[in-house]
Amino acid sequence: MSTIGFIGLGQMGSPMAANLIKGGHSLQVFDVNADAVAQMVTLGAVAAQTPGQAASQADFVVTMLPNGDLVRKVIFADDGVISTLSKQALIIDMSTIHPFETDALISDLSLQGFEMMEAPVGRTSVHAIKGELLILAGGTKSQIERAQPLFDCMGSETIDAGGPGKGIRVKIINNYMSIALNALSAEAATLSEAIGLEFEDAMKVMSGTPAGNGHFTTTWPGKVLAGDLSPAFMVDHAHKDLGIALDLANQVNVPMPCGAASRELYSITRAAGRGRQDWTSVFEQLRVTSGLEAKIK
Amino acid sequence: MSTIGFIGLGQMGSPMAANLIKGGHSLQVFDVNADAVAQMVTLGAVAAQTPGQAASQADFVVTMLPNGDLVRKVIFADDGVISTLSKQALIIDMSTIHPFETDALISDLSLQGFEMMEAPVGRTSVHAIKGELLILAGGTKSQIERAQPLFDCMGSETIDAGGPGKGIRVKIINNYMSIALNALSAEAATLSEAIGLEFEDAMKVMSGTPAGNGHFTTTWPGKVLAGDLSPAFMVDHAHKDLGIALDLANQVNVPMPCGAASRELYSITRAAGRGRQDWTSVFEQLRVTSGLEAKIK
Amino acid sequence: MSTIGFIGLGQMGSPMAANLIKGGHSLQVFDVNADAVAQMVTLGAVAAQTPGQAASQADFVVTMLPNGDLVRKVIFADDGVISTLSKQALIIDMSTIHPFETDALISDLSLQGFEMMEAPVGRTSVHAIKGELLILAGGTKSQIERAQPLFDCMGSETIDAGGPGKGIRVKIINNYMSIALNALSAEAATLSEAIGLEFEDAMKVMSGTPAGNGHFTTTWPGKVLAGDLSPAFMVDHAHKDLGIALDLANQVNVPMPCGAASRELYSITRAAGRGRQDWTSVFEQLRVTSGLEAKIK
Amino acid sequence: MSTIGFIGLGQMGSPMAANLIKGGHSLQVFDVNADAVAQMVTLGAVAAQTPGQAASQADFVVTMLPNGDLVRKVIFADDGVISTLSKQALIIDMSTIHPFETDALISDLSLQGFEMMEAPVGRTSVHAIKGELLILAGGTKSQIERAQPLFDCMGSETIDAGGPGKGIRVKIINNYMSIALNALSAEAATLSEAIGLEFEDAMKVMSGTPAGNGHFTTTWPGKVLAGDLSPAFMVDHAHKDLGIALDLANQVNVPMPCGAASRELYSITRAAGRGRQDWTSVFEQLRVTSGLEAKIK
Numbered sequence A, B, C, D: 001m002s003t004i005g006f007i008g009l010g011q012m013g014s015p016m017a018a019n020l021i022k023g024g025h026s027l028q029v030f031d032v033n034a035d036a037v038a039q040m041v042t043l044g045a046v047a048a049q050t051p052g053q054a055a056s057q058a059d060f061v062v063t064m065l066p067n068g069d070l071v072r073k074v075i076f077a078d079d080g081v082i083s084t085l086s087k088q089a090l091i092i093d094m095s096t097i098h099p100f101e102t103d104a105l106i107s108d109l110s111l112q113g114f115e116m117m118e119a120p121v122g123r124t125s126v127h128a129i130k131g132e133l134l135i136l137a138g139g140t141k142s143q144i145e146r147a148q149p150l151f152d153c154m155g156s157e158t159i160d161a162g163g164p165g166k167g168i169r170v171k172i173i174n175n176y177m178s179i180a181l182n183a184l185s186a187e188a189a190t191l192s193e194a195i196g197l198e199f200e201d202a203m204k205v206m207s208g209t210p211a212g213n214g215h216f217t218t219t220w221p222g223k224v225l226a227g228d229l230s231p232a233f234m235v236d237h238a239h240k241d242l243g244i245a246l247d248l249a250n251q252v253n254v255p256m257p258c259g260a261a262s263r264e265l266y267s268i269t270r271a272a273g274r275g276r277q278d279w280t281s282v283f284e285q286l287r288v289t290s291g292l293e294a295k296i297k
């Protein structure tokens, strides 16, 4: 069992800390919100007055804070984590922050002889309460191994994201995709209603197509990911159908900004001479537009 | 077995016609491309010189053409389908066209005593060849029943979309969602590569979250579809994470226009006072922004 | 003085027709709205029952209709304009329609021996009433010359756009720019208010910069239009400042979808290696992204 | 004549500092780039080893740095500006940074008894060299008065933006508008070329319309700014014309993401029941969508 400094007792941090206590660990907790600290004390935690006090004699320090500026502050402030932390301890930042901030924290700490890994979490506060978070571990093999007992208290699954900084990168990509997809889904569902479809009828169809199942495991593997852009469904046809949907939406006053933006990406793809390629070539084209090297001849 | 006028022998129409012949039907085929007609003749079809000739004495006329203007033209032109068609016959438009054009065709034909239903198809030319298309049937129960033997030659699954005009509506919604999603997926995958992630590692995580599985069957049913907007994951947090991803993308020069557009939808949602609601409230908000009546108090 | 068939007596067409009558011309008017026709008759016009009747024995036929499908219909229908029109007459379409429809109309009419030019109008119904429209004439020199007396009744300025089809092209470009700019202006003004600025104070500054005066006559001529991309203001800096504005807007809940989209265009420009070029290189880059040949080495 | 600590000798800072020296002021300069410092010394400046040294005994400290994090760092670091600065001195930040960072800097400094104003600049490095910058002064009347002699060395025009924090706000709004407008202009000009227009011909027309002159001083004052939304040009027509332009662009492969985004704003405006209002109501609608109070009944 370890001594853990835990900083940030919000919607996520509180249940995570509670589960660490339940797991038998000794917690020294800090939050600017005194109520949150007090409540954790009733569960057996020791209250700290500063981040430094929470870190004192700890084997691990876990941070679960709103953003990277605050993570930096609680670590580097005069009364911050490293004002007391042992150089044998491991800092684990579990917040969702900007990956370049994570990189900078790891490297700035390393210059002063401290070790940090990141382990942002997937799923929601409901899962935090049940100890069923998805842990996206970014660190060396040995750091992850060392932190695993803590992760096992807070989550039901740990994914080794492939090295330091990779955990937060995977987290941001995953969130990007799911958050933007939520908005796109809202567009499709709203248009569906506006043109008189029952949502269930539309869903029934979409649940059997890439509309409902995504492209990563359906259309992409045999095509763009395999380096084959011969058309199963042409960019030109996709572009046409998108045009119909957008015209329709604009006639019935459903704003579809995500879809409208996507049409311009197909337009870029056509301008690059890919109109008769498979629609998955939008990925290859965006790679090229982003300055990455073309992968497919 | 029926006599079928088939008009439009392209990438899709040719294999569909071939499968009807294989199914024992008599085909009278027309296309402006003489080669396409000739090839179908080798399979047993009768060549027609005009759409009207193809429709003459037919039980069904199937159209599989690039757009609605052409469908209208082959039907209503001087030498068009209805210049010869029996009023007992059924026209089945299987093209992907604008739903309001479908509505207009059905109603204009009806005024002259002709019957039309629509049955656009899902999947790709590969499936057309194998007779494994998904048929999205829009028509009355009796029209669909009557057309079923034809559908069974061309597809492996028929979905009754709920009435005339509903087949093409479901088709357009499904295509909208899958085509825009393809572009959004390209953004996520390109960013992933640009920040040094292995695509497989990112996919592994996304395959277990709404990023890979969509929202319709995961986050929405318990929340916005159930009328519950208490937060499992807050709009404000989603908005924040999207901001991180977009900042990151802009630092590494990956254009993400779909995601950028989606952030502004979250902004609209926040402006409406929904920042602390569940992120699925983006759907409810877009409904309201589109002038639909609020569903959730 | 001429005999003119005038078709389409709406918000614009009615005052335009009235001004032609005032100018001494004989008008034969048609509209599906009988009231509009009746009112024009009180001003001295002759009512026609069909487009064909309006065109009969006319020197000119003017169309001022909502869209290109209707223009085609009134011209080519069984009782349409060309059912009676003299081959010496000139059709002038003054509607705002799709340029490719204009092209098709001109060429389809030409095949049957009829002449059409287009002359869409700038400004508003207020100007239509005063006879102060801006006429964007697309036609041969001799067509424009022939139509000039009519234009002089309806407008205060005629611009020869450079040939057949050019009038409608200039019109669409001009409208695109002014309509999208209106939305962008709304974004800037709303953000301004949301962060506590008096609109007048912000305007005062913008009236002296490209923000208020546009780029075509300020930043572009000495730079991208002159083939010089050495930086007066760098793409990288523009991109940075846009990022600040969008972050700010997202903090105060002002959706700025146009600006958000523009940031991704700067991102594309940076990805192409132009970060340290002058910001006007966004134009050159968009040309290249559109598949046009690079102009600047 | 004053003693001035000047920090940030880049493309802008160097000529600004040079002009202060030319104006007779004593400069103590700091930059992390030693070459930039050395060059300023040849013009008569005194080199400082730290920001603190530059600020020592200074009447003013001017900062001209890439971003707000750096401004904060040079001011608050252990060897930063306030480690030596007199409480009678005035800090003037002339960088373009996030307005909320400006607010925080002013208030954090004020807590420690120091005074700061901001004065970001308009125009380019060419104007910096000639001493012809536009100074957007954000501060109290007395601060601006005090700083005026410095501004007169660096700029040809000072605008009092209306109080502390207003200078940077005006700057950001102005830059937002001009930078996004540059991208939008690129779209219009590229489409123009792609459909075969001479740029000069399109410009000729636009120079006489809101497309070239903006809306703030043309269409808005008599309409939305005057509380009058009776239509000179209807939202519905604007929306239609935008649709034509976007369809055209998508046919000729010119991506127009800004315009596409703007169409969805018009769609929101129509959904709110404003289709028959004047197009300037897009501003009023965006205000409402942003959660600001409606101004027009």
Ligand SMILES: NC(=O)c1ccc[n+]([C@@H]2O[C@H](COP(=O)([O-])OP(=O)(O)OC[C@H]3O[C@@H](n4cnc5c(N)ncnc54)[C@H](O)[C@@H]3O)[C@@H](O)[C@H]2O)c1
Pocket (backbone or CB within 6 Å): A007, A008, A009, A010, A011, A012, A013, A030, A031, A032, A033, A036, A064, A065, A066, A067, A070, A073, A074, A094, A095, A096, A097, A121, A122, A123, A124, A125, B232, B233, B234, B237
């Ligand atoms: N809520 C979710 O569903 C969810 C899911 C996955 C990841 N996340 C991420 O987890 C992190 C935390 O989220 P949350 O929902 O718990 O946020 P929260 O706002 O509920 O909690 C943040 C806590 O940090 C505390 N805090 C702020 N400044 C502090 C300081 N200087 N010192 C000490 N404590 C301070 C606050 O008082 C608060 O208790 C965020 O990065 C979020 O993006 C959240």
Ligand SMILES: NC(=O)c1ccc[n+]([C@@H]2O[C@H](COP(=O)([O-])OP(=O)(O)OC[C@H]3O[C@@H](n4cnc5c(N)ncnc54)[C@H](O)[C@@H]3O)[C@@H](O)[C@H]2O)c1
Pocket (backbone or CB within 6 Å): A232, A233, A234, A237, B007, B008, B009, B010, B011, B012, B013, B030, B031, B032, B033, B036, B064, B065, B066, B067, B070, B073, B074, B094, B095, B096, B097, B121, B122, B123, B124, B125
């Ligand atoms: N290709 C796919 O994967 C796919 C999938 C689902 C739906 N669709 C839809 O199916 C329809 C047909 O697609 P396709 O891929 O076969 O297109 P295609 O371009 O390959 O074929 C269209 C055919 O129509 C013919 N045609 C054009 N004008 C004609 C006229 N006036 N009279 C007679 N024939 C005419 C052409 O000569 C051509 O043979 C489209 O609406 C498309 O959106 C295609």
Ligand SMILES: NC(=O)c1ccc[n+]([C@@H]2O[C@H](COP(=O)([O-])OP(=O)(O)OC[C@H]3O[C@@H](n4cnc5c(N)ncnc54)[C@H](O)[C@@H]3O)[C@@H](O)[C@H]2O)c1
Pocket (backbone or CB within 6 Å): C007, C008, C009, C010, C011, C012, C013, C030, C031, C032, C033, C036, C064, C065, C066, C067, C070, C073, C074, C094, C095, C096, C097, C121, C122, C123, C124, C125, D232, D233, D234, D237
């Ligand atoms: N309103 C403006 O400020 C403005 C400015 C410049 C250009 N325009 C363009 O001018 C054109 C006309 O605009 P408007 O504002 O007068 O529109 P409107 O809707 O007021 O008038 C259109 C007229 O056409 C008639 N019409 C429709 N179908 C017809 C048919 N089949 N046969 C005969 N008449 C028919 C209608 O009854 C109506 O009177 C449009 O293309 C518009 O884009 C308008």
Ligand SMILES: NC(=O)c1ccc[n+]([C@@H]2O[C@H](COP(=O)([O-])OP(=O)(O)OC[C@H]3O[C@@H](n4cnc5c(N)ncnc54)[C@H](O)[C@@H]3O)[C@@H](O)[C@H]2O)c1
Pocket (backbone or CB within 6 Å): C232, C233, C234, C237, D007, D008, D009, D010, D011, D012, D013, D030, D031, D032, D033, D036, D064, D065, D066, D067, D070, D073, D074, D094, D095, D096, D097, D121, D122, D123, D124, D125
């Ligand atoms: N370039 C323009 O046309 C223009 C126009 C208006 C406003 N601005 C704004 O002016 C500011 C400066 O722009 P610029 O073009 O001169 O940038 P620049 O990058 O040329 O110069 C920045 C200078 O700051 C120095 N610097 C960086 N970190 C430092 C530190 N910690 N301590 C001391 N010096 C440090 C750099 O060495 C460099 O000399 C920016 O905020 C920019 O947005 C620029």
